Amino acid sequence: MPTYAMIIFLLPKDLYDEVEKLMNGFWWRGSKFDQKGLRWRKWEALCKPKDAGGLGFRRLREFNLAMLAKQGWRLINESGSLMSRVLHARYYPNSTFLQAKLGSNPSFIWRSIFETQEIIKNNTRKRVGNGIDVQV
Template sequence: MHADKRNAKNLKQILDQYCASSGQKLSEAKSIIYFSENTPVDAKAEVCQILNIMTESLNDKYLGLQIVVMADRSYCFKHLVDRVRATINGWKENMLSIGAKEVLIKSIAQVVLVFAMMVFKISQNICKGISDAISQYWWGDDDEHGEMHWKAWWKLCILKSRGGMGFRDLQCFNMEMLVKQVWWLLSEPYSLCARVLRAKYCPDGRLLEAKPKNGSSFTWRSILSGLECLKQGCIWWVGDETQIKIWEDSWIPSSHNLKVQTPRGGQPGHYDG
């Protein structure tokens, strides 16, 4: 919301109505508020007084994720690398077999990242830092010396049926999670999340044609990265033909680029002789 008196009062009224209807109570002592850097001090004080929330958010997290993602993405997501390393360090004290290591990596070390990768596009440096930590644990490195890494980590990410170990390629997995978010927005257009995002970023309702805008959140930019990946392999299934743009959309399976090949203004199906 805008940091002004009118918006703060409206928000306060909504929260009061919710508490009265649900029988729940808002814990103001545990609530925090975040302002942009350009918000005047007087406006901050006024909004805080109306909402009775005096704690301002700086580097807080919600559900393990950064509330605000700064320009330095590597710094914002460095805690993911630290979290994986802390998890792995707790296992080094135990003498585990190769099979046990594989289970721990696949069921815990690579799973703790799922929620973050569903929301944000993680940078290559962060993915590499996480993969390096897991690789070092797999090959038996410790704080004093390293062991021989007999295969590159990307080879271990290949399916077992093709000679690898089936570990996740984190960058590919990250993109897969973002593509799933895009597909969910397309298949559930009337969900609350889809309606909010559509109203803010693509009011025309055509998510497949959405483009980055100035001031877009990092979450939305991450979703657009998944959209570009999805568009490389998606194709329209022709129904009532009311939404397809025949010259621009992908809808012809027999075409090399899934689009109409006849030049606009030409006569499809007309041959000399």
């Protein structure tokens, strides 16, 4: 499944559900969608990593949020990039990505990346360096 759209867009929950339903159905029934197959294991078990006894299938929502969080992390660490400069100038000119607000009339890309702000906040910590500034 092509995942490049997941890098900048938060996909709708209904789409995740439908695609995972098709993946699940294909795994259990093969290409014969009119037959019922045997469910040897729960779908959640198949989504576990291989070293944890699963098959390593991706949960699409989690994967989508991870890709968007990567973009949010780039906004923090690569402030010179074109995307970072454009979003910074438009949505948080006087603050950082972690302090930014959604704002009025945001683009779909900004809303998608902004969705991961709390994930990044909750999974990062500040480290004091030379005492002049604080790095995330």
